[in-house]
Amino acid sequence: MNTNSFYRPVSGLDLLTRIGNDPPLRGRVILDTLARIEDVDPDVRAMTAVAQREAVMMASAAAAKGALAGMPIGVKDIFDTDDLVTSYGSPIYEGYQPRSDAAIVTLLRRNGGVIMGKTVTSEFAYMAPTATRNPCDMARTAGGSSSGSAAAVAAGMVPFAIGSQTGGSTIRPASFCGIAGYKPTLGMLPTVGMKCFSWSFDTVGLFAAGVRDVAYLAQVLSGRQLAVDGVAVSPVFGVPDSYPWTEPSVNASAALDTAIRAIERAGGRVRRVRFGSWMADMVSAHDTIQSYEAWQTLGYEYDHHRGVLSPKLAAFLDRAAAVETGTYAKACVLMAQAKDRLSELFDGLTGLLTPSAADEAPHGLGSTGDPAFNRNWTLLGCPCVNVPGLWGARGGPIGVQVIGRPWEDARCLDAAAFVEQAIAATAGRHPAL
Structure with a gap:
């Protein structure tokens, strides 16, 4: 089997333009979507x-x-839906049927979106691997925790999908699956009706074929001017000279260098930046805050169903129980101080540019990958976009991440569109497409 045979992302903007205000054609799109799911999902396993x-x-x-009239959409199975079972990726909630929709689902329906189904999530959106396979290479993981949402878009089952990010659960799967992923500024999109893991970090994430598609979806759902009409003029990107969490692989570094060359050829500029010591402090702060909060949000499940939890999540919660309130409070103070220092980090820059993940998607389904390149930005509430279009030495997609200041999402998305266009103009497209 050709390992790339299931990779076929569909542009939601192109589809909207094609079907226009034609009711029969919209119905045809729904039939085609159901047929694609039936044909592909037994192998990809993106839908639950x-x-x-x-x-x-x-x-x-x-x-x-x-604005989404007739568009097929997939929704990660940690968001409540009143017409589809919601199990949060756990056997504890097998067959559970909510009585209402999550707020983000209501927004989709109000704008004409058609919910095609629920997409696979890691258990309670933590890091336990799922059975979802990467449409670009069926021997690899699609990432996590939004594995199903990323894979469903990459395989062309739906043009848009909803996910979430508490550590790296949107940007990393998007990178692994070769599509656009967008984590908005913390609080821009509502999390009401989403199974909470860490209230300080939980963020709704969006998936689509390309940056313009995901920016359009973000505009529709947020009511803000986020759609990309042109491209940024001479953006300036800061590229870190080192990282306080882990260094990227040679593969990821090569992809980043390719993106940098493309940016400069397209008229953008790149400056080397150095992280202050406080960025290293945020690595442990994220772990402390997430652990303390998850110990409370998943308290019922731990106290009454610990034996049903995966070994990975159960062990995490065992450790989380030891985090004291004073330690948590200190980490929250460090987080607030770090957010106050973001202006100096972005001074003179349109955005930061880093790898989206440490490498291509790992082979096998035993791990969802390393979220190290995403956690700090989730803690800081920054908007982040995975820009697709690059492929690694082992034949898998490998994205670059554009990071912006909080509440400068429009600027971040414009800059990401610039990078995407620059890459397409200079690096070409993968031969499988």
């Missing part, structure tokens, strides 16, 4: 529940109004 009311869905798509 698929809507079965074909006629109702076609009618809903035909009658839909709004």
Whole structure:
């Protein structure tokens, strides 16, 4: 089997343009989407529940109004849906049927989106591996915890999908699967009706084929001017000269260098920057805050169903129980102080540019990959975009990450679109496409 045979992302913007205000064509898109899921998902395993009311869905798509009218969308299975089982990736909630939609699902429906199904998540959006395979190479993981959302978009099952990020659960899977992933500024999109893991970090994430697609979806759901109409003019990117968490692989460094050359050829500029010592402090602060909060948010599951938890999550919660309130409070103070110092980090820059992950997707399904390149930005509440288009030495996608100041999401997305266009102009596309 050609290992790239399932990689076929579809541009949501192109699809919206094609179907326009044509009700029969919208219905046809729903049928095609269901057929693609039926054909591909037994191998990719991105979906955990698929809507079965074909006629109702076609009618809903035909009658839909709004900026997403008739668009098929996948929703990560940590968001409640009143018409689909929501199990949060855990056997504890097998067959659980919420009585209401999560707020982000309501926003999708209000704008005409058609929920095709729920996508696979790691257990409670932590790091336990899932059975989802990477559409670019079926021998590799799709990442996590939003494995199903990333894989569903990469395999062309849906043009848009909803995920989440508490550490690196949007940017990393997007990088592994060769698509755009966007983690907005903390708090921009509502998390009501999402199974909480860490209230200081949980962020709704968005997936689409490319940066312009994900920016459009973000605009629709946020009500902010985020869609990319042009590209940034002469953006300035800061590239760290070293990292306080772990160094990128030779593979990831080569991809970053390719992106830098593309940016400079396209008229952008790159400056080397050095992280202050406080950035290293944020690595442990993230672990402390996440642990303390998860010990509380998953308290019921731990106290009543510990034997059903995966060994990875159970061991994490065992450790989390030892985090004292005073230690947590100190970490929160460090986080607040770090956020106050972000202005100096971004001084004179349009955004930062780093690898999205330490390497290509690992082979096998035993790990979802290392979120080291994402955690600090989640803690700091920064908008982040995985820019697709580059491929590593071992034949898998490998993304670069554009990071912006909090609440400068439009600037961050514009800069990411610049990088994406520059890469496409100079690096070409993968021969499988």
